[in-house]
Each structure stands twice: as structure tokens, then as C-alpha cells.
Amino acid sequence: MISTDIGVWIGVILTICAWSFLIKDQDLYRLAEYTFVPVASGYTVVQAIKIIMSTGTTPLLGGDISLLIPLILGVMLYFNYSSKYRWVSNWSMAILVGVGIGVSIRGTVKANFVDQIVNTMIPLAASTPLQSFTNIVIVVFVVTILSYFLYTIEPKGPQGKIMGWAAPIARYMMMMGFGVSYGNMIANRLSILLGRVQYILFTALGLS
Amino acid sequence: MSLADRIMKIDRRIIYALIFIVIFLFSLKPMGIPVVTQPWVIDTYKLVESLQPGDKVLICWSLYPVSNEQIAGAVVILQHLCMRGIKTVHFQTQTAVDLVDDVMLNKVHPESYGQVYGKDWLWLGYISGLEAGQAAIAQNLKGTVTVDKYGNQLSQYSLWNELTNDARQFKFVLSPSAETPGTAGVLRQFQIPYGLKIVESGSAFSLGSVMPFYASKQYWGMVAGFPDCAAYEKLIGKPGIGSRSTDPLSAMGLLVFGLLLVSNIAYIISKLGGKGGSVK
Numbered sequence: 001m002i003s004t005d006i007g008v009w010i011g012v013i014l015t016i017c018a019w020s021f022l023i024k025d026q027d028l029y030r031l032a033e034y035t036f037v038p039v040a041s042g043y044t045v046v047q048a049i050k051i052i053m054s055t056g057t058t059p060l061l062g063g064d065i066s067l068l069i070p071l072i073l074g075v076m077l078y079f080n081y082s083s084k085y086r087w088v089s090n091w092s093m094a095i096l097v098g099v100g101i102g103v104s105i106r107g108t109v110k111a112n113f114v115d116q117i118v119n120t121m122i123p124l125a126a127s128t129p130l131q132s133f134t135n136i137v138i139v140v141f142v143v144t145i146l147s148y149f150l151y152t153i154e155p156k157g158p159q160g161k162i163m164g165w166a167a168p169i170a171r172y173m174m175m176m177g178f179g180v181s182y183g184n185m186i187a188n189r190l191s192i193l194l195g196r197v198q199y200i201l202f203t204a205l206g207l208s
Numbered sequence: 209m210s211l212a213d214r215i216m217k218i219d220r221r222i223i224y225a226l227i228f229i230v231i232f233l234f235s236l237k238p239m240g241i242p243v244v245t246q247p248w249v250i251d252t253y254k255l256v257e258s259l260q261p262g263d264k265v266l267i268c269w270s271l272y273p274v275s276n277e278q279i280a281g282a283v284v285i286l287q288h289l290c291m292r293g294i295k296t297v298h299f300q301t302q303t304a305v306d307l308v309d310d311v312m313l314n315k316v317h318p319e320s321y322g323q324v325y326g327k328d329w330l331w332l333g334y335i336s337g338l339e340a341g342q343a344a345i346a347q348n349l350k351g352t353v354t355v356d357k358y359g360n361q362l363s364q365y366s367l368w369n370e371l372t373n374d375a376r377q378f379k380f381v382l383s384p385s386a387e388t389p390g391t392a393g394v395l396r397q398f399q400i401p402y403g404l405k406i407v408e409s410g411s412a413f414s415l416g417s418v419m420p421f422y423a424s425k426q427y428w429g430m431v432a433g434f435p436d437c438a439a440y441e442k443l444i445g446k447p448g449i450g451s452r453s454t455d456p457l458s459a460m461g462l463l464v465f466g467l468l469l470v471s472n473i474a475y476i477i478s479k480l481g482g483k484g485g486s487v488k
Contacts, residue, residue: 022224047303051336054355103343104389107396111426119424138423180416188277188413190227190460191434194453195276197231207236 001206012204015196144170210481215474223467230463234456241458245439248422252285252407252429253443259379261293264371266378266404268342268385268394269300273307275386280449281409281431282384283315284440289382290321291444295367297378299332301341302387305357315449326365333357339389342397346375380405380428391418395426408432 003009017032052074060067073095079088120142126132147163148170155163201207209217259265267286271278289296300308308331312318318329325331332353335341344352350373355361362368371377381398383391383406391408398404405428410418412433421427431440434457437450 023221044303047305047334048336051334054333054359055336055353059354099340100338103340104393104396107400110400111392111395115424115426116420119420119426177416181413184411184413184416186464187433187457187461188411190231190464191277191411191453191457192274193227194231194235194434194456194460195274197228197235197456198449198453201232201235 003204003206008204012200015200019196140169141173145173148174210478212474212477212481215470216478226463226467227460230459231456234459235452238452238455239459241455243435243438243442243454245443246432246436248427248430248432249436249439249443250429252431253288253440255380255405255407255429256285256288256292256294259289259292259294262295263379264295264297264377265289266345266375266381266398267296267298268345268381268383268398269298269308270302270383270385270387270390270393271300271307272302272304272387273310275384275411276449276453277411277433277437278384278386278409279307279311279315280434280437280453281440282382283311284437284444284446284448284450285382285407285409285431286312286316286318287321287446287448288440288444290316290318290323293321293328294379295370296329297332297367297371298330299335299341299345299353301335301338301389301393303334305334309357327367330362330365330367331357332362339393339397342389342393346397346402347373349373349375375402375404378404380407382407382409384409385414386411391421391427395421399426 014032014035017028020026020032021029052071056067056071060071073092076092077089079085080093120138122135122138124132124136124139126135144166147166150163153159153163267282269282273279286296298308298312312329312331318325323329332345333356335345335352337344341352349371353362356365375398381394381404383394385391385394385408389396391406391410394406399406406426407429408414408418408427408431410430410432412435415430415432418427418430418432422430431437434450434453437448438454439450441448441450
């Protein structure tokens, strides 16, 4: 059944306007672009105000005066617009950056380094031939690609021979990896297009 | 001008038109192209199957509405969780909160599985601060939020009163992820400190970058892209958006592959042929 929701049809029209760019850069495309940017910004601002009200001002008016500290720090950020008092905003910025780094760094070492390294230490002779082959491939590729980025060892002498042998393997493996990423990226973009087509066919036109 | 040269100089709008024709045709008339059920999909399915009714799962959304694949994966896993009587608590690290309303109310339909808002699922809304927000939920859930997305006091809901400040109360964290901090943040804030299992609902695009984390079992399972989604739908016997989207996506992939092949052959012929110099 065809949708009677005006919002759905606005979505369809804006989608077609955006697609008009495929023919050429034209006003229809600009209409979609200039509609999207302010709507998205406005939506984000409204959500930010709502979260400040629900987690900041409302509990503060309810008596939780500890919330004054983050609210004042938030207001201090606006001093960034004053050349004379910009230093005031630096305090808030320092806390923001410090907390952000502190929160993410605590798990990064284990998640991205230790656990990944530990899980590369795998048996080359595994329970099945296929698993053994997979493990060998993982170990060889990790070692060769890492050696490719060893800039502190000069490529001469015995170590130079090893690195000279490892470098082409590493290069081909990285090219394979980039190829997979690129292929996946195309698939991802096609899926976004598919989403819009399905929106028109199924949500707006009610086809199934 | 030779055929090879003509192919090399084809108007790109013809290619766009071809893609549109294929996508429309295969969306309307799916052919039922078979999909492979990947081990990470089976791991996700088995994890959900291993849960008991009443167990709790945390859903950390890091998405905007454009992320079709991630949404489709989240829908099918959430449907499975609802079927199993699992309770879910949702929060979003991005401002696109209405997206989760749309997913839950118009796609998952928890009420059709007998689930009631406040008793079986809760929607905490947007939690600001990106990864710091994730960390706050992990460390101090009850102190971080007091009202749900709709502005209602959480204390009135029975599910909220069952919850504690211990992140380990959740059996796993489902992360529909396309934006920062996404599943990487979930890994750092939930898996590393609390040992929680993580399942990612991602895109086919992200598969290459998250595979090392799955191989090391830092991610317990994944549903990555429409083909995985279709495979999961098959496992739970509920065909949906994944099954409907896999055919057009596969057809478009074949079309792009065919175009790449033709254009490369044309390029080589054009280089080797008499007019080789015309193509740089």
C-alpha cells in the first residue's frame, strides 16, 4: 500500500534530488544538500540541549549542586570566542582531552597490542591441516609485514637478504589487504544505495 | 574509433543507469541466490541460544540512519533475543536517537514477542561523551542516567530496578557500530575491564578490520553485512531485510565485477592495438 505519510514522501523527493547529482551538479542536488546540513545540525543541537536538561539542569534544580561543576566547565568553553579570555576555555579543553585520552588509553594497550600479539602466537601444527595452513599464513604475513616497516635495520648483510626476501611478500599481502578493503567499501556504498531504493519501493510505494 | 576505445570513453551515466536497473529489478524480483553461513554468524546464534529467559543484554548503538547493514544485523539479533525472552537495555552514543525508536517499534516489534517496555526492554537514549559515555555506563550505569529517552523517570520501571551498577550483569554487549567509538570503545570499556562478550553488528566493509578481533575471540561473534544477516534470518527462520537485500547486492557486485573486467580488457586491447597511444 502506498504510504500516506508526508514525511516519507519528503524523504523520497530529497533522495531523488540527491541522486540528480549523478546526471550533473544542479540545483536539485543543492536543494537536498542545503536541506540536509541545517536539519542535521539542528537535530544535533536539540539532542544536545535535551541531554543537558535531563542530566544537568533538571537534577541541578532538584538539589544536586555537584552538577554545577560540569555546567560551569561547559560554559567556560564559550570563552574560546574571546581573544582576551580564551585562556579560560583552556581549562575545560584540558579536562575534555585528558578524560578522553585517559578513558580510551586504559584499554587500548591490552585490546590492540597485548591480546593481538598473544593471539598471533599460535601453533603452526594445528589439529587440522587447514587450520595449520591458516596459522602458518597468519604468522608468515604478520612477520613479513612487520619487517617491511623496520626502518632501523639497514638492508645489507645477512639481515638485508632476509628483508629483501620478505619485502615483496609483505608488499603483495598489503596490496591484497587494500584490495579487500576497497572491494568491501564498494559493497558498503552499494548497500547504502540499496537502502534508499528499498525505501522508495517498499516504504513509500508499498511494493513487496 | 575501435570498440575498445568506445568502451573506454563510455558515458558514466550509462553505468549509473545500469546499476539502477539491476538494483530495482533484483529488489522487486529476488532470485534466491544462496548465502554461506559464516562461523562468526553461527557463534552469535549459539551465544543467543545459550542464554536463559530473563538474562540481560546491553545494546550500545553507534549509528546514524544511513547504516543499513548494521541496522539490519541489529534487527535480526534483537528479534532472536526477543524470541528467547532476553531483556535488553539500549543506549546510543550518537545523537540519532529516533533511529533506535524506528528500529525497535517499526522493525523488531518487541510487543509481538510479548515484550513490554520497562519490563523487558529499556531505552536510555543518547549518552553524550562518546567513549567516556560508554565508560560511564560500564562503571556507573545507575548514576549516569535517571530518565529514559522519553523523559520518564527510570525508577518507575521494573527492569531498571532489577539492574545494578555491575556491568557483568549483562551476558554480552551487542554493538551495532558504524561510528566512533563503536565496537572498539565497547572492547576497551566492557570487554577488557569486565570480560564481557561482544557481538558486533557491522558492515561488510568493516569485516577486514574487525576480523583480527574475531580471530582472537576479543569479539565473540559478528553479523557483518546483508549476506550474514540473511544467513542469521535463515537460522532463526524469519526472512527479513537481509534475505531481501542479499540478491540485489550480489547482483550489483557481479555487475561491478563485470564492468571492471570489460573495462580492463578494453584498456589492454586499446594499449596493444593500433590506437594504443590514444589511451593513457
